[in-house]
Structures are given as C-alpha cells and as structure tokens.
Amino acid sequence: MKAQALADHLAENPVDNEYLPLSTYFPDEEVNLIEEVVPDDHPVWKMYFDGAVNIKGVGIGAILISPIGHHYPVMARLRFFYTNNTAEYEACIMGLKMVIDLDVHELLVMGDSDLLIRQAQGNTHIDPLEIQVRNQHDYCNTFETEPDGEPWYHDIKRFLKTREYPEHAKGDQKRTIRRLASGFFLNGEILYKRTPDLNLLRCIDATEAERIMSEVHSGVCEPHMNGYILAKKILQAGYYWLTME
Numbered sequence: 466m467k468a469q470a471l472a473d474h475l476a477e478n479p480v481d482n483e484y485l486p487l488s489t490y491f492p493d494e495e496v497n498l499i500e501e502v503v504p505d506d507h508p509v510w511k512m513y514f515d516g517a518v519n520i521k522g523v524g525i526g527a528i529l530i531s532p533i534g535h536h537y538p539v540m541a542r543l544r545f546f547y548t549n550n551t552a553e554y555e556a557c558i559m560g561l562k563m564v565i566d567l568d569v570h571e572l573l574v575m576g577d578s579d580l581l582i583r584q585a586q587g588n589t590h591i592d593p594l595e596i597q598v599r600n601q602h603d604y605c606n607t608f609e610t611e612p613d614g615e616p617w618y619h620d621i622k623r624f625l626k627t628r629e630y631p632e633h634a635k636g637d638q639k640r641t642i643r644r645l646a647s648g649f650f651l652n653g654e655i656l657y658k659r660t661p662d663l664n665l666l667r668c669i670d671a672t673e674a675e676r677i678m679s680e681v682h683s684g685v686c687e688p689h690m691n692g693y694i695l696a697k698k699i700l701q702a703g704y705y706w707l708t709m710e
Contacts (some may be wrong), residue, residue, distance in 0.1 A: 509571045509572065511530040512560045513530075513576065514527040514553070514556040514559075514574070515576060516549065516552025516553045517552065518549050523547045523552050524541070525540065525556035525559055527539050527556055527557070527560030528560075529569075537563065539559060539563055616669075616670035617670065617671075618649070618670075621642065621645055625650075626651060655667060666704060666705035667703055669704050669706055677699060678699070681702070
C-alpha cells in the first residue's frame with residue numbers, strides 16, 4: 466500500500482469523533498480582488514512603470530491611464546545589458562516621452578523604484594559622474610600599462626633565463642614567480658605561454674597588444690567584434706598577454 470493512499474484514508478476517516486474534516490470549498494473563487502472604490506473628485510492621468518533584468522535580456526514597460534479609464538500600454542526590449550536601476554530609469558523615461566506626446570499636463574507617477582521616486586522628489590543627493598568618451602571600446606583598454614618601462618612578463622622571463630628573482634622579492638613572491646614560470650616557455654629572447662592543448666602563444670607587451678587589438682577589431686576587414694570574440698581571435702592568431710582573459 467502506498468503511503469499517500471494511507472494518509473488520504475486516515476484524513477478522510479479520522480479516529481476521533483470530535484475531529485471535523487477540513488472544508489476545501491472556497492466560495493467566489495473566481496474573484497481575484499475586493500477593494501473599496503473611493504470616488505475621485507479630481508481625476509488625473511496616471512502612469513505606472515517598471516523594468517526587469519534577467520539572463521534573457523532587459524525589458525521595460527509603462528502604462529498610462531486616462532482620467533476616464535483608457536489604458537495606453539507601451540513596452541520595449543533593450544538590446545544592451547543594464548542594471549536594475551538603469552532599467553527602471555529607462556522605463557520611466559519611455560513613459561514620460563509618451564506623456565509628452567499626448568500633451569498631458571498633470572500626471573501621477575507610480576513605480577516600485579524607491580531610488581528613482583526619491584530622486585524625483587528631491588530627497589536624494591547623487592554625486593555627478595565624470596564620463597569620458599573614447600574612440601574605441603572599453604575592452605580595448607583592458608591591458609595594464611607598464612609604468613617601469615618593462616613588459617609584464619619581465620620577471621618571468623628573467624627567472625627562466627637566469628633563475629634570478631627580483632631584488633626585493635619575498636618568499637611568497639618568489640613562489641608566485643616560480644608557479645607562473647611553469648606555464649611559460651622561453652625560446653631565445655621570445656617568451657611563449659603554454660596552453661592546455663600544448664600550443665604556444667607569443668607573449669606581447671602593452672604597445673604590441675594595443676596595435677594588435679586595433680588591427681583585429683577595426684583593421685582591413687573591420688569586423689568590430691565584441692570583447693569575448695576579440696580575445697578569442699587574438700588567441701587563435703597566437704598572441705597572449707596577462708589580462709586578455
């Protein structure tokens with residue numbers, strides 16, 4: 466006998482005579498909401514907005530409700546990744562643009578973004594952001610500069626060549642250099658990075674990395690690929706630097 470059948474039998478046939486079975490009948494189950502309708506002596510336009518971010522993308526939406534009850538919904542899917550707060554801003558802006566197009570002069574805005582509502586009310590102070598406009602994508606600037614004039618692989622190359630450590634290196638720093646050096650191969654003056662499939666990638670400095678990224682990203686063919694594809698193409702071409710992955 467299944468345990469569920471035994472449990473159902475005991476529930477329907479209680480031993481105690483004072484036990485009353487649970488009534489599962491729910492009257493008016495088709496009713497979703499009951500609320501008191503308060504008449505509005507001065508009806509105005511209302512706007513609801515919201516934004517959603519998940520692994521499938523970013524969506525925003527807004528709906529305008531006229532004083533006589535007409536609904537004007539609008540929604541959009543953003544083609545770039547945004548944070549939750551940014552999605553809320555975009556949803557509110559999209560709704561306000563529709564408000565302007567409909568020539569609405571008095572509006573009640575309602576949303577679930579506490580940050581945006583407080584900013585609209587003037588209760589939140591946000592420091593201004595300094596935005597720099599560059600002539601190339603951000604991932605083209607991911608490699609680190611070399612302030613001391615030596616390439617990033619200088620210590621690894623010197624260790625493989627002479628088994629010497631930097632002058633002020635401590636014990637843990639020496640262990641790190643030894644561990645990193647095991648993944649590289651020195652052929653004359655050229656350093657290569659070993660890969661799991663036993664291939665060798667030539668190590669390049671920041672100047673060479675900038676030139677190669679510019680050529681692969683917007684060179685003769687001008688593919689203008691994203692950061693992941695750009696790094697993959699450069700790896701396939703046989704080049705490597707520390708921050709490209």
